Amino acid sequence: MTITSLPTEERAPERAPARRSGAGRRRLYQWLFVAPALVYLLAFFGYPLVRNVLMSFQEFTPTTYFTGESPFNGLDNWREVFDNELFGDALWQTILFTVGSLVGQFTIGLGLAVFFSRRFHLSGVIRAVLLLPWLVPMVVSAVVWRRIMDEDHGILNSFLETVGLSGDGVPWLSSPSVALLSAILVNIWIGIPFNMVILYGGLQEIPRELYEAASLDGAGPWRTFRSITLPMLRPVVTVVLVLGFMSTIKILDLILALTGGGPADSTQTLGTLTYQLSFLQLDFGQGAVVGNVLILISAVFAVLYLRINRSDNQQGK
Template structure:
């Protein structure tokens, strides 16, 4: 102990403390709750035994009963649709905007900065805004669709089971598009302009330059953007709480909101923990893809 204190006073152990303190903080604030959550998924836990560490051990029963439940597969299907549609919409629109601003025009940097407003806004605020936009009686979206002749009557986006999930998807695409745009803009800025000039001299049109230069040079950036989008979309909770609350009749319910509902509304903490563990596995997979993409980008 005296030796450790001496090394800290002499500055030789400063690097150990610099790394050890943050790691200890992460373990206490993130590692322990994660381990506790995994432990609960293998136990029988209710509101009376939540504060106890010693509880009946049920093994894989919670996972078996979860997948045997009738509502599990429709909710997992909703989750897959939400992930696929949100990530595809955010990426396509974000990429189009990144290419648009990459061309360059007066005021492009200022206008691009305005798009970040949606990303920095809290999710509940975004949900409240989209509640007004998606209102069936006086919403802006219905008004625009009626005026353009696309619909003849109002669509009740939040209360109609056919549209409720898409209401949240639309809001989530709006929320995440600017983040995709900024990351893709950074990737585009790293492509040498000389490649496009040489390809243009060789007679390549704009689409050929896009497929032969832009996409290959952006491969690692695209992988990072998609994997980050998967991580953030799996964590999206606020929009569901603010717009549909998972309803009606679970038509817009997804895994992340279902885990909260099971734990804090139904007080089935074991089932909520089980759903959370399954989601953690998917997030860890997406994180590995992200790390691999960024490593490829660094090493070229």
Template sequence: MVHAPTRPSRSEAPATQAVRRAGGRRRRSEDLTKLLFVLPAAIAMLALFGYPVVKNLVMSLQDYGLRTFFTGAAPFVGLDNYVTVVTDRLFSKALVNTALFTIGSIAFQFAIGLGLALFFRRKFPLSSLLRSLLLLPWLLPLIVSSATWRSILEQDNGILNRSLAGLGIINEPVPWLNSPSVALIAVIGVNIWIGIPFNVTLLYSGLSEIPDELYEAGSLDGATGWKAFLHITMPNLRAVAGVVLVLGVVYTIKVLDIILGLTGGGPANATQTLATQSYERSFVDFKFGEGAALSNILIVLSLLFAIVYLRGTRRAVDE
């Protein structure tokens, strides 16, 4: 009787089945409840995120111009829009500028932000007041910041050149926003100023999470100062730093208002980025198809960074 033990006895079977059935019903209604919880968020995501992305994708394959709004006709043109924007003589310049702008901004924002966060870890009088004052650039509307910086950086009467000249640091006024070779640096500088609070805030909270015991134990083993930073602070800050950097890249790569406010992409296209080009094609030239194509390229670039970030964090979790 090999099969006997595996086969359920007749008297037993209905009971187990009933239990199983009841359990299944409960599980199903539980599933339904779960689904209902997810549904609002899913609908919101689809309506506010999914639809624009899909619409943008479709638009980038269409000849979508001024006329479309009146006639509704937007003929499909395949990849023509992508070809047009990629072969444009400003594309490579905009791409390089986007890279320089992003890397330059992030590197300095992060370094200065980390420095300030470490500085504020030491308790000193007024430290929390100073730390909250540091948030100011973040609280100002970007259009206000850029208008203010535009007047600060003005070549003839801007306060920066006047101060530098008064201190004897420069003899000739620096053409901050007027020279194609300086303008990008000036724009990056302003963006660094705007991004510092974000970096300080997140890195500071990351630093506060590191238990003091680690530093105490480390100091017993002789790890103080620079060594403590390298072997205790950095490894423990890795997760937060990762978030700060990836969010920083995603925010910076698409920056538009600061550049528009400061230089409008000029002088002589020196500060054109993919974002400003996309804006210009859509809302100045009314070639929405081409603008959509450029913005899709931009989305793919940010997506690449997001994937790198997700893989990085997954590896950290696995470890």
């Protein structure tokens, strides 16, 4: 008996609907898994962001919570914020605070990461101890450093007087010319462990064979660091700097607990200005404007990070 099979052209239409239905179910399952995260993002990030943008174009005051009336006033909030001299000072001080903190954190963190990449006795214990500034809540760190930097009774001035570096004591937190530097130093101390841990992990991924080949070629430590370590660390460095920037530019609790934005607004940043306008002057519209400026700056750097990361991935392929 001869069994004849159907031609391929006749069997294909029967398989196509099954494949389409299977792909549709997989796509549905994928969306079901993603849906909770999307709902969370829309509820806790999307809605507040939209409300903040709308609030910057409204006359939003404490009475609004009782009357429900917050009329749109166009660009009045934006004009008043940009015409305020304190906004310009806060923007400049935010730049100084962010750049100074990132440079200090990254430089010291990279130096410690390179130092600990060479195994020695108790290196793990010392690394664990160095993580403490990162684990302690920022407000607690600020309060402790405020006592340390006290002009009259702080241990830092007592130490400087003991070693003969300062006789009258340095006004770390009470002088407009020194207070911002003090805030930067404290933030550097807090951020060093994060930079050290991430960069240390990146160093462990660099093949040891590259260093052995460089040693055989007669390359010194500095040339090896410049030609091998830094290029291989570039993706990690990008992540560290971008994340450090986005977390530093919006710092509020550290400065409020350390200096309160003073003296004479010398440590006022965009974050503290937002707090001052919204919760001290109770002008929520202008506070929303400064908040939107912070969001815009962070978004620009986030886009830059994604572009750099994408180009690095394409080069890796």
